[in-house]
Amino acid sequence: MDRRLTPTTDRVALESLCGVIERPAYTPGHPARLTVPLADLTATPDGRRDRQVNFGADVTVIETRGAWCFVQAALDGYCGWLPAAALGHDLLPVTYRVTAPATHVYPAPDMKQREAASLSLGARLSVAGIEGRFARLATGGFVPVQHVGDGPASDPVPVAESLSGTPYLWGGNSRWGIDCSGLVQAALTACDISCPGDSDLQRDAFPAVDDIRRGDLLFWPGHVAMAMSPDRMIHATAWTMSVIAEPIPEARARIEADGTAFLGIRRPPLAQAAALA
Missing domain, CATH: 2.30.30.40 (SH3 Domains)
Known part of the structure; x- marks a missing residue:
């Protein structure tokens, strides 16, 4: 097992x-x-x-x-x-999630206050009410309403693009640092598409296809990227130690130059609804 x-x-x-x-x-x-x-x-x-x-x-x-x-x-x-x-262990109903790449939690509904914490894309929130331009958290603190949402995104590609420039971090799952499978999981999860955490598990989770479409996943041993179009992809790569977008032919040539085999294309469902809470 x-x-x-x-x-x-x-x-x-x-x-x-x-x-x-x-x-x-x-x-x-x-x-x-x-x-x-x-x-x-x-x-x-x-x-x-x-x-x-x-x-x-x-x-x-x-x-x-x-x-x-x-x-x-x-x-x-x-x-x-x-x-x-x-x-x-106080499991209040989750009603919103962070939809921005990152946001701050303030002690009062005032952006000039010193922030109490910072949250990353996908953080799950119990919002007790809206006060002006802030969502009041039942757990304490206030988050800008511009940075939260109560429904899924419709397209994982813009979600992945929002994390462009994020530093590469092995095993990372946040704006402060993310790896290739973490980026894919964050983008798909934002659309309520169930997605495993590691690239080998992601490859096993979705059906293989022959053509590349927007939102498809491209796999190499230990690496995954998301197609933005048939000829462009976005990924978190140790090559630049960051999240970047680049042409697929150029990326494949570089990755496969040392004999690394391309493992194919997998297609996640783009309308797999899941309960937010």
Whole structure:
């Protein structure tokens, strides 16, 4: 079983795995939500980052070990460790999400106030009301209404383009740093299209096609890009250590110059509705 998607530690597994994986204990798990702007999801407690989770992300806690919790993310089923201090258990209804590349949370509905926190694209929000040009969060603070929305985007390409120039970060999932699969997941998730977290999982998730259309995914070993058109793509690349757009023929020639094989084209559904909350 793929450890990234298997909700078990060496000691505790979700009850759904009883009879499938032998563990000393099984649990139904309990729900929690990320209450900090961004947190690394690590392979071991305080270990290497696999991915990141953004503010408001829902998880199922499977085991707590000291200051760390082993969780499974509701967004994509990814499993790993998060700091226990980053999780809360007051699961208010999620009504909005951040639609801008990034935004600030202010202590009052006043842009001249010193910001209390910064949130990235896709952060999930419980909005208690609108006060002028600010959304008041039930968890405290105010976010500019221009930066939030209560429905999905219609096209993942502009979402990906909004993150142009974002620094490349292995395992990153935010405006502060993102990798190739994180960019694809952020763009598709904004459109309510379910998408795994890593490029190999993304390749397995969508059907293969022969022609390139806007929104298609292009794959190489360990790398994925999104087509903006039949001849142009956007991706987070270690070549420039940033998110860039470039012609597909030029990118393919550079990537494949050392013998790296092109793995083909996959097509996500562009109208796969999912519940926001």
